[in-house]
Amino acid sequence: MKYAYYPGCSLQESAHEFDVSVRAVMDRLGVELVEIPDWTCCGASAAEPVSRLMNYALPARNLALAEKELAGLDVLAPCSACYLNLLKVNREVVGDKSLHGQVNEALDACGLAYGGGVRVRHILDVLVNDVGVEAIGAVVGQNLNGMRVAPYYGCQILRPYEVFDDPRKPLSMDNVLTAMGAKIHPWEMGARCCGASLMVTHPEVAMHSVEAILGAAEGADAIATVCPLCQMNLEAYQHDSAAGGHHVPVLYLTQLLGLAFGLEEPAVLLEKNMSLNGSMRAGIRARAWRHEPPGGTEEAGGT
């Protein structure tokens, strides 16, 4: 399995641990990632309010690059916002002759054109449908060992386009977690919005969503996320009383996978998670690494 990898800006910056854990986990699963050469920003949620055309041209540039340089490969995006922006080009531009023409006229300014032939995939889609839950379970074993995890899907991988999961009752991440031996924390907040960029423009409003989500996660050992903005919003304001004073570790699904594979903490950059303190890390270590190493002795591992 081989994919054209689109990390997106966040994964080069504050969500570096997502990038590192995605690469580590995919490597373990025998999946090859080839980074799209010279990729640029997808526009996130900022392009749409500013320019309709730019909202399509920015992600289309990256698909055009993938089509040209990495022909035949699906694009894999770990970030939900990147995923949706790229997918939108296929759903809204391709097939609309006038808009497609405009987008390609714009792309011509950087010597590119997008024909419409690149399939866009989110990492969760690839994990569940290409790698397969059984294969993950076979590599990982049951190493999360009863760790209680709240699967948080967020919005943009489920909506507006129903691609690889039921947007009303998503299960893909539940299945990956169960395959790792985790217990699913029962909650209704898995597809609730985290506030996204509203946390910057109107934090007083977004904080209500974060409070509701963190409150419902009480009792879970961790929340698992697959989007850098969900991750940031759910973990960065736990110190803020407006977020309800709930303290729940928030980890990327790929970090949990990495730990379950037996990777050491630094290999998934656990020190970059702002919602983890020393005792929480010790707790996660005890749970996620409670597998018997070949020598038979209990290994605490890590630093």
Place this chain on the structure above:
Amino acid sequence: MNQTKPQAWSPDPATREILDELRGELGACMQCGTCTASCPNGFAMDVTPRQMWRMVQFGMLDRILESRTFWMCSSCYMCTLRCPRGLKLTRAMGALKRLARERGTWKVRRNSAFYDAFMDNVEKYGRVQETSLMPGYFLKSRDPLLPLHYLPLGVRMMRAGKLHVPDGSRKGRLKALFAKVREMEDRS
């Protein structure tokens, strides 16, 4: 309904184009209110999404522009998923933000400061550089207290090693694309 005469607010062509696009998109709204019931941020809106679509159908530009409703949209797509008419309601909220920007007031400037700063950053660096994005946002918001609000988070992010010096290696990569899109938008 199909009144095309210039009205009291005499919309400029760009405003007219977005409003027409919106009216086309929302023409089939039957006012069921599923969108309003589905919105996680509805409590912070002064006009419900359902009412907003009606105002768009009627072309009530002044009332639309007075509202803060569309600035509260976090693009979660719950309304779009549930709309029994299959209308692209989240996209309409985005178009309303653009409509408001065409007729910018100080309120609009405040609300769109982050989006503007973000796009400036993309234009300059090719990939968003967070440590340069936030100061850009502070400047555009013209709120001297805003940096203080972010100070504790900035410290926590620094401690976790999440802040990086801006990477200038792709500076100007998107310059031609931005210029071209601007030219095309001015033409239309």
